[in-house]
Amino acid sequence: MNSTINELLPMIKIGLENQSLFSAGSKNIPVTKIELLNVDTISATIVTEFSRINDVKMEVATVIGFFNGFFRNDHLHLKIANYAVSILDVNGEELLYAICSKSNAELLGKSNALDWLRTVYFQENTSDYRLQRAKLIISEIENGLRFAIKEVLMNVYGENWWLDKIDEKIRSSVDDVYLSQFGETISQGNILIDYTFTMHTKKNILVHWKEFSKFFISKRDFESQVEKLNLIRREEAHNRPITLLNIIDLEEIHQRLLAKLLDIYPSLTSMYMVENWRIKISSISLVRPKTDNFSERFSNETNDVVKIKLIIEHTENLISYINEVITLLNSIPVPPQKSGRHKTLVGLYETHRELEEEILVNIHGNKLAAAVAFQGKVASHDLIIKEFINDFLNQEI
Numbered sequence: 001m002n003s004t005i006n007e008l009l010p011m012i013k014i015g016l017e018n019q020s021l022f023s024a025g026s027k028n029i030p031v032t033k034i035e036l037l038n039v040d041t042i043s044a045t046i047v048t049e050f051s052r053i054n055d056v057k058m059e060v061a062t063v064i065g066f067f068n069g070f071f072r073n074d075h076l077h078l079k080i081a082n083y084a085v086s087i088l089d090v091n092g093e094e095l096l097y098a099i100c101s102k103s104n105a106e107l108l109g110k111s112n113a114l115d116w117l118r119t120v121y122f123q124e125n126t127s128d129y130r131l132q133r134a135k136l137i138i139s140e141i142e143n144g145l146r147f148a149i150k151e152v153l154m155n156v157y158g159e160n161w162w163l164d165k166i167d168e169k170i171r172s173s174v175d176d177v178y179l180s181q182f183g184e185t186i187s188q189g190n191i192l193i194d195y196t197f198t199m200h201t202k203k204n205i206l207v208h209w210k211e212f213s214k215f216f217i218s219k220r221d222f223e224s225q226v227e228k229l230n231l232i233r234r235e236e237a238h239n240r241p242i243t244l245l246n247i248i249d250l251e252e253i254h255q256r257l258l259a260k261l262l263d264i265y266p267s268l269t270s271m272y273m274v275e276n277w278r279i280k281i282s283s284i285s286l287v288r289p290k291t292d293n294f295s296e297r298f299s300n301e302t303n304d305v306v307k308i309k310l311i312i313e314h315t316e317n318l319i320s321y322i323n324e325v326i327t328l329l330n331s332i333p334v335p336p337q338k339s340g341r342h343k344t345l346v347g348l349y350e351t352h353r354e355l356e357e358e359i360l361v362n363i364h365g366n367k368l369a370a371a372v373a374f375q376g377k378v379a380s381h382d383l384i385i386k387e388f389i390n391d392f393l394n395q396e397i
Contacts, residue, residue, distance in 0.1 A: 012066075143194075162192060173197075
């Protein structure tokens with residue numbers, strides 16, 4: 001099967017690059033690479049002249065629409081399951097990655113683009129997307145720290161905490177901002193705290209470090225993270241370009257400054273963390289075990305010694321794959337409100353690993369029949385995982 005698909009890949013590339021020859025008004029697509037991924041996924045890497053995300057997504061639709069037309073009638077029984085597209089800018093930087101199933105791509109063939117868009121997994125990296133993401137992360141960090149100041153100082157010092165415990169210069173600066181915006185002065189700290197700046201927040205927490213130390217790794221780390229935040233904050237506030245490195249830094253700052261706060265105060269929700277969790281779970285769901293054509297090889301084999309070797313090889317591959325998935329899942333910062341669902345998913349993979357390990361135990365104990373019988377349990381559990389992930393993708397994405 002693979003050789004047949006590989007023979008078709010040059011034809012697909014030529015077709016995308018010369019669409020205008022086959023369909024009037026169609027746009028030729030500059031293709032960098034066409035390849036087969038994970039046995040069942042056709043992937044295209046293309047270059048775009050566009051930078052706006054809607055235009056880039058239209059390029060994705062064009063490519064997947066072409067794939068859908070090319071593979072719709074699978075008379076060669078190629079068993080293609082997914083289509084993927086990586087969009088690069090003229091400098092070779094990835095702007096967008098998209099993947100959808102072959103069945104969902106049929107929605108494009110039926111001119112149902114809106115429903116199709118809801119089924120596609122997108123990972124964006126356009127400049128507009130990075131700026132939007134930076135604004136969300138920065139907003140959550142600043143509002144989270146303000147929330148902590150308000151909650152802690154109110155509980156420790158009472159309702160007059162703003163007047164009694166906030167530095168006079170900070171209060172004066174905030175009063176000026178509020179007066180300029182609303183034409184009046186007030187003394188309610190729970191309102192005025194929202195008009196403080198990043199460096200105000202830093203000073204407020206450091207002055208009362210004894211009350212706030214439990215929320216952070218250390219005093220030095222807190223100061224360092226807020227300083228880094230402030231530098232990126234200046235770029236974001238003036239709508240200057242936000243780099244991928246800036247986003248990576250912001251994600252780390254978010255985790256280091258807010259992780260404990262979010263655990264202690266469940267009401268302090270993080271939309272960024274939920275979005276990040278969803279994206280990473282979706283990405284992990286695309287990880288596939290290394291194929292070894294086990295079923296076909298095993299059913300065609302008559303020698304029991306070779307069969308045992310095939311089962312061992314296949315099982316070890318699966319255990320390695322499951323360990324990779326579990327490691328990836330455990331590396332994701334989990335929003336408190338999603339912790340139950342996340343633990344369920346990790347538990348399903350851990351059970352899967354235990355079943356595979358039991359197969360190895362049976363094999364090494366010369367219990368081939370028991371090992372083969374255990375394959376049924378593994379297959380049933382694998383279906384449970386797939387159903388859970390499909391339910392997750394339908395509800396969360």
